[in-house]
Amino acid sequence: xxxxxxxxxxxxxxxxxxxxxxxxxxxxxxxxxxxxxxxxxxxxxxxxxxxxxxxxxxxxxxxxxxxxxxxxxxxxxxxxxxxxxxxxxxxxxxxxxxxxxxxxxxxxxxxxxxxxxxxxxxxxxxxxxxxxxxxxxxxxxxxxxxxxxxxxxxxxxxxxxxxxxxxxxxxxxxxxxxxxxxxxxxxxxxxxxxxxxxxxxxxxxxxxxxxxxxxxxxxxxxxxxxxxxxxxxxxxxxxxxxxxxxxxxxxxxxxxxxxxxxxxxxxxxxxxxxxxxxxxxxxxxxxxxxxxxxxxxxxxxxxxxxxxxxxxxxxxxxxxxxxxxxxxxxxxxxxxxxxxxxxxxxxxxxxxxxxxxxxxxxxxxxxxxxxxxxxxxxxxxxxxxxxxxxxxxxxxxxxxxxxxxxxxxxxxxxxxxxxxxxxxxxxxxxxxxxxxxxxxxxxxxxxxxxxxxxxxxxxxxxxxxxxxxxxxx
Numbered sequence: 420x421x422x423x424x425x426x427x428x429x430x431x432x433x434x435x436x437x438x439x440x441x442x443x444x445x446x447x448x449x450x451x452x453x454x455x456x457x458x459x460x461x462x463x464x465x466x467x468x469x470x471x472x473x474x475x476x477x478x479x480x481x482x483x484x485x486x487x488x489x490x491x492x493x494x495x496x497x498x499x500x501x502x503x504x505x506x507x508x509x510x511x512x513x514x515x516x517x518x519x520x521x522x523x524x525x526x527x528x529x530x531x532x533x534x535x536x537x538x539x540x541x542x543x544x545x546x547x548x549x550x551x552x553x554x555x556x557x558x559x560x561x562x563x564x565x566x567x568x569x570x571x572x573x574x575x576x577x578x579x580x581x582x583x584x585x586x587x588x589x590x591x592x593x594x595x596x597x598x599x600x601x602x603x604x605x606x607x608x609x610x611x612x613x614x615x616x617x618x619x620x621x622x623x624x625x626x627x628x629x630x631x632x633x634x635x636x637x638x639x640x641x642x643x644x645x646x647x648x649x650x651x652x653x654x655x656x657x658x659x660x661x662x663x664x665x666x667x668x669x670x671x672x673x674x675x676x677x678x679x680x681x682x683x684x685x686x687x688x689x690x691x692x693x694x695x696x697x698x699x700x701x702x703x704x705x706x707x708x709x710x711x712x713x714x715x716x717x718x719x720x721x722x723x724x725x726x727x728x729x730x731x732x733x734x735x736x737x738x739x740x741x742x743x744x745x746x747x748x749x750x751x752x753x754x755x756x757x758x759x760x761x762x763x764x765x766x767x768x769x770x771x772x773x774x775x776x777x778x779x780x781x782x783x784x785x786x787x788x789x790x791x792x793x794x795x796x797x798x799x800x801x802x803x804x805x806x807x808x809x810x811x812x813x814x815x816x817x818x819x820x821x822x823x824x825x826x827x828x829x830x831x832x833x834x835x836x837x838x839x840x841x842x843x844x845x846x847x848x849x850x851x852x853x854x855x856x857x858x859x860x861x862x863x864x865x866x867x868x869x870x871x872x873x874x875x876x877x878x879x880x881x882x883x884x885x886x887x888x889x890x891x892x
Contacts, residue, residue, distance in 0.1 A: 422710070424465035427456055431466065432475050435486055438658035446484040448477060452555075465785070472708040472792030495643045496673075496811040496824040498858065502854055503654050504690040505614035505637045506853040508630035512851060514623055517835075521844045527876040528867060530844030532671060532820045533736060538790060540783050544735060545773060551769035560788040563765030567593025567742070567758050571768045574775035575742060581781070582711045584856040590744045592756055593763050595727035597701040598624060600662070600743035603630055603759070604725040607751040608695040609662050616663040618646040618653055618862075620822075621672045623662055625699065629853075636853040643813060645677045648684055655692040658815045662695050667714045669702035672822045672851055674795075674815020682715045689723035695748070701741075702818040704784055707792035712817075722746030730771065733784065738767050790868075791819050797869040798877070805874075805881030819865040822848075825884055828891045837883045843876050854883075 434440045446467075447455060451532060453463040465482055470476045477487045521531040528535075551556070566572075572588035579586055594600040609615060611633035619638035629636055637660050640647045646665070654660055665685070667677045677685075689696045700714045715724035725748055729741030740763065745752040776781050797823055800814050809826030827833060835847040848860025867873060 423458060424462045424711075425469060427452075427462065428466040428469040428473075429456060430707075431470060432473070434701075435475055435744050442484050442486050442488045444486045445482075446486065448483055466772060468785075469708045470693070472789035473860070474796050490663060494809075494811045496813055496822055496860070497590075498640065498642050499854075500640055501638075502853075502856070503616070503637050503639055503650055503659065503660070505635040507635050508626045508853040510623065510764075510850045511627060511630065512846075515844055517844070520839055523842065523844075525842055526605070527843045527873065529863045529873075529876065529880075530846050530866045531864050532732070532756075532818075532862075534732070534787075534819070536822065537868060538541070538600070538787060538866070539734065540779065543779050544770065547773040547777070547779070548766065548770040551773045552766060552844065553805070554676035555769055558765040558769055561765065562762035563768070565762065566753055567591065567763060568765060568768040568772065571740075571772040571775075572742075574772045578775055578780065583713055584717050586744055589741050589748075590749070592745060592749075592752060594727075594741045594743060594756065595730075595732055595767060596741040597699060597762055598628065598725050599695060599760065600701045600727035600729070600741050601625065601628060601699060602632070603752050603755050604695075604697045604727065604743065604745070605629070605634065605749070606755055607745070607748050608725070609634060613662065614660045616660045616665075618665060620672055620848065620857055621664075621852075621853075622666065622699070622883075623846070623850040625852070626729045626853055638650070638852060638854060638856075641670075641673060643673060643675060645675050645681060648681060648688075651685075652688055655688055655694055658692070658727060662697065663689075664697045664699065665715070666699045666702070667715050668700055669815065669817030672813075672820045672846075673701060673820060674813050674818050674822065675822060676712045676816050682713070683718045685715050685722060689719070690721045694723065696724045698724055698726045700726060701732050703728060704733050704789055705791055705819065706722040707795065707815070708788065714748075716744060719746060722748070725752070733787065734774075734780065735771075738771070740767055740771055742763070782842055791817075794867065794869055795819055795821060795865040798863060798865040798873070801874050801877040802863070802881070805878045807881065807885045810884075821863045821865055823861050823863060824848075825859045826863075828861075828888055829859045829884065830891065831857070831859055832888055833887050834861060834880065834884055835888070837881055841879060841883075843880060845880070 449463045454540045572591045574584050614635045614637040616637045618641045698715050724802045727743040811824040813822035831847040847859030
C-alpha cells in the first residue's frame with residue numbers, strides 16, 4: 420500500500436490530469452493542504468515534494484506551489500534489434516581518457532555520473548565519524564571483522580527492511596564499493612572466456628570489469644522500458660551463458676526500472692535454468708518519487724541472485740563502502756573477499772552504522788530524491804531546447820543519468836571530442852556496447868544542481884551537434 424503522502428499526491432495528480440487543477444493554478448499552502456485533508460504538515464510537505472519530483476508542480480520562491488505547464492515532449496530513443504552474440508570488450512584506452520578529462524580542473528561535469536558535493540550531508544557524516552571514533556578508538560588499530568562490521572550489517576538490514584527487503588546480517592558481506600562486489604561475484608561464478616549476459620546498452624564500468632577478467636559480453640537488446648527478457652531466456656535455455664549481470668532499478672545509462680513482474684520472472688529464470696544473476700543495484704535508492712523499487716533479490720527463493728550495492732551514488736563516493744548478499748555463493752565470495760581485500764575500512768563502517776542508526780541516511784534520501792528528479796528534468800529540458808531537432812532523450816524514473824540520441828547522421832564520438840576541447844565532459848554512447856553500437860548517442864550526468872553555467876554548456880553542446888550534422892550532411 421502507498422504511504423499516506425503518496426496517496427494524497429496521487430489524488431492531486433489525478434485532479435491535475437483531469438484538468439480540475441489547470442496549468443498555472445496556485446495550489447493550497449502546505450498548512451491549508453494539511454488542514455483540508457486532515458494530515459500532518461510533514462505529510463503535506465512530502466506530497467508536494469513527490470509531485471514536484473514527478474514534474475507535476477513547481478515551487479515559486481515566496482509565492483507557493485503551482486501546477487506546472489506540460490513538459491516539452493520528445494521522441495524516445497530508438498533501439499536497434501539484434502541477435503545476442505558474445506563479444507570481447509576493448510574500450511580501456513577511451514575510458515581512461517574520459518576519466519582523466521573528468522578530473523581536469525574547471526571542466527563542466529556532464530560526464531561521470533556523480534553527485535555534487537553540495538548535495539552530500541558532509542557535516543553530518545563527519546559528526547558520525549567523530550562519534551564512532553570516540554566510542555571505538557581501537558577500531559583503527561585492527562583490520563576489522565572479516566566480512567564487515569556486525570553493527571553496519573545490522574543497520575543495513577534494518578534499513579532494507581523498511582523498504583520491504585528482508586535480509587539477515589549474516590547474509591551480507593561488506594565490500595570496498597559496489598564494483599569490488601561485482602568483481603568478487605564474477606570471480607566466484609565464472610571463468611576466463613565465459614560469456615556474461617548484460618543489458619545493451621550496458622554501464623561501461625561493468626563492460627571494463629568483464630574485460631579485465633577475460634570475460635565476454637553477451638549483449639541482450641533493451642528498449643526504453645527494459646531488457647528483452649524473451650531473448651535473455653533464449654540465451655539461458657540454449658546454454659549461451661550461465662551468468663547474467665543486470666541492473667534492474669534505475670538502469671545506467673537508460674534510467675528504466677523493470678516492473679515487479681519482470682524482476683520476478685528473472686528470479687524464476689535463474690532458478691529454472693540454475694544460472695546466477697549478479698544484480699548491480701547501486702542506483703536503487705535514487706528514485707524520483709515514491710518508494711524504492713524492490714530488487715530482483717526480493718524474489719530470490721533459492722539464492723541464485725547475488726545482490727550488490729553501495730553508498731557511492733547516494734552518500735559518500737570517497738568512503739568506498741558497499742555490500743553484497745551472495746545467496747548460495749556466500750562461502751565462495753567470503754573466501755575470495757578475505758584473500759583479496761582482507762578487511763574493509765573499519766572506522767568508516769562504524770561511522771556509516773551510526774549515520775544509519777540515527778536516521779540521517781533516510782532523511783538524506785528524502786531530501787535527495789526530489790532534488791535528483793528536478794535536476795534530471797532541468798537537464799532534459801535544456802537538451803530539448805538547445806540540441807538539433809530530432810534529438811531523442813530518455814525519461815528516467817530514477818538515477819541521474821540522461822541518455823541522448825542525436826538525429827540521423829549524428830556522431831556521439833565526434834561530439835565528445837569537440838566538447839573535450841572546450842572543457843565539457845560527456846560520455847560517448849559507443850563505450851556502452853562491446854559491439855560498437857550507439858555511435859549516435861551520448862550519456863550526460865545530472866548529478867549537479869542546475870545553473871546558468873550548465874545551461875550554457877548544454878547550449879554549446881547543442882551548437883556543436885548542429886555543426887556536426889551540417890558537416891556530415
